[in-house]
Amino acid sequence: MANALPEPPPYFDALLERLAAGDPEATAAFGRHVHWGYWANPDADPGTGANYAVAAEELCRRVCDVAPVRDGMCVLDVGCGFGGTIASLNERFQNLDMTGVNIDARQLARAAETFTPTSGNRVAWVEADACALPFADAQFDAVLAVECVFHFPSRAAFLAEAARVLKPKGRLALSDFVPTTEGRDALRKYDNGGTETRDSYGLVNVLCAEDEYRELARAAGFGVPGFEDITPHTLPTYKFIRDTAARWQGTRATAYTRATRRLEVSSRVGWLRYAIVGATRAA
Template identity: 50%
Template sequence: MKDQQINLPYFDVLLTLLDSGHPEIDLAFGRHVHWGYWSNPEQALNTPEDFSKAAEQLSCEVYSAANVKNGQSVLDVGCGFGGTIASLNEQFLGMNLVGLNIDERQLEKARKKVVPQNGNTLRFEQGNACALPFPDQSFDVVLAVECIFHFPDRQQFFQEAFRVLKPGGHLSLSDFVPIAWFLPFMRLFNSKSSNPGFYGNFDLQYTAKRYRKLAAKTGFEQLLERNITVNTLPTYKFLWTLKQDFKLEDFSAFSQTSIIALISQLELLRYMIFSFLKK
């Protein structure tokens, strides 16, 4: 996909900040670009160090749900700057690790940062989550950490994940999931226009029930549906601190993040981890 078709303003801002050398931004978002997970949210410290540990933990929570083991082939779809691949590379031995992203600029950073260790092989490839450039049955695990809401079509992604997984393989992902009665209000917030805001095109209309149906339709058995909203909430306080420290005045960044923060605090939008098995 050509660069002009990629519209992710938050990554444009992030890449500019990272390239101008801000250590706090590098610590917070130079590895993972997702929310944090705090086992004890009341003990969150609201510092870049603490946030980076929480972001690392969120990746661990998602790949633990896929039952990752030494010696496996793992595909991380929408891999950002390669943080989840980096974490797997540090924690496991003899792995075949592949990160896929639509945005070549992020992949360039990932290739520079993540060096194989522990007898692992790794590579980062450009491509679309809904047309995976890999043969059938080539992975034990497929991951999609906090990115499925950007993909053009969840069903196509599930079909592709099913195709590239070996029998017995796991798909594990995290997503923002509205509760059923709030869905009509989410429709107002969804962004699929020629001029989307700070977070680009996204679709936050997939309820837990729709995930269950999608799994059944595409041949997966659902193994896990875990609500971790409360563990992610300190993320918002940290984002407000960054906004003030870096004088980030973009109105759509502020308004979109405020809405997500509010409806997450009210548990109308849940942060969830799902895991599925290809039998």
Template identity: 35%
Template sequence: MRRIALSIYWGFLTVVRSFTLVRQKDAAAYYTTLGDDVIDFLDEGFVDDDKPLWLNLGYWKEARTYPDACVAMVELLGTRAGLQPGDEVLDVGVGFAEQDFVLLDRFKLSRVTGIDITPVHIEKGRERVAKRGLQDRIDLRLGSATAMEFPDATFDTVLALECAFHFDTREQFLREAFRVLKPGGSIAIADMLPVPGKKTSRATAFARKYGHVPEANLYDREEYPRRLSAAGFGDVRVESIRQDVFPGMAKYSRQRVEGKKMDEVVVEVSEDDRAQCRGVEIWERGVGLTDYVIASARKPSDA
């Protein structure tokens, strides 16, 4: 009975919260409303300075807690990008900069510049950077992924962690990323897409509109390499990791909604969960983006 009651309560809150989210005029307003927690209606208003402010679904191949899954996703993305000590990195859609702390520590980068269109992300991110004394190594700015203020050939690497599906359009972002990369520089993107061969419903089109996911971005992992190549990139690789993302995040979300705090949730994902990609129906019923890929490529050295 308690589980049924919680499910009803979760459903009610989801409807109320979703109505509030879909009324937002753009992605910046959407994420401002979402607040300090990746799960809808669990925003705590930044009352806890020690709370990790992750906004991605996490990589649950080995991780069992949400912060560990988010760190694993960042490490996977950085590895696919081929990050090297001393690199100058542009982090697009930086959020609250949680990933930048991991990037600096794990890959010994020289400097990370982060851009985001959401003012509260930059404001809170700067506070967190200053608290760690990292202002000389992490520079956070308001800015658009599709109209960057940086000169040509500025960065060694461009990263985009779970945000490119919002960009209007993703292809314009790819062109801008190519422009600001140094010759030989790399790009790596953690992105959400439709599954190949599966059409999305009319209901999910409505959700995408108000979740600020342009229809122009609605292509699959078979088309993605062609878009990267068309932007000028070579050494293109696009791999689905959906089985190590959606089941873990679905189990984490349910425990949080049932009342557990972030640091109390431990997730166990079975091989059958992975094989069936259990939990993906949450995203299938929502925006219809049921594939999760890591895309990487390189700007030719002679470009």
């Protein structure tokens, strides 16, 4: 019997509800990508809704560039959300064999509904856990994971699965919250965000510092990963998320606002970094 999948993060309930109702604000902001984004001019941009979708597309492209994805590749997008990364690849490349994986059948249904392959590209949407991928060994040229690894039950298990399904010299590219070592110790004291984080964002593990990440990647069969700290380019998102939570005022709005505030403060004091990570599977 197959193992039960982990529960999807709670914030997707509100998102799916608003998207199903055709809410124009939710559709413009979160209909494609659901992540922190990369704000090109963070000092000049106060975090407006109009620019959020632009920032989100920019982060997606930067992660894809770290692979880098090229025409004709076989690409796995893990934790694929509503399929925004796959939609972006579809618009920019041809003859891709793409697979989107998610634990949430509702998100996959929306991805399938809103996506039309072009330019010889193909796609499969697969309901599965990132830590138990239902694919053969050495199947993919690139594995992408945009802002989802901190939700997974185990980074070690995910990295081992990513290495297994990648071809030799295949590339892993992801974005993740990576604390400094001092930040990790401080965040641990705060119980990783506590119940407010669990009630709003679900499972969030932001306790894997660079040294541990390197060790997990090595143990999984990757070369030394590269980390690009893009924290300053994510900061306007906090205002945008705060404003959105205040307007939406759902049952979890307070927990959501407090949990977001913790991430923001941790990022602003330098405990937590937002990083784009790239690693090559050993030959």
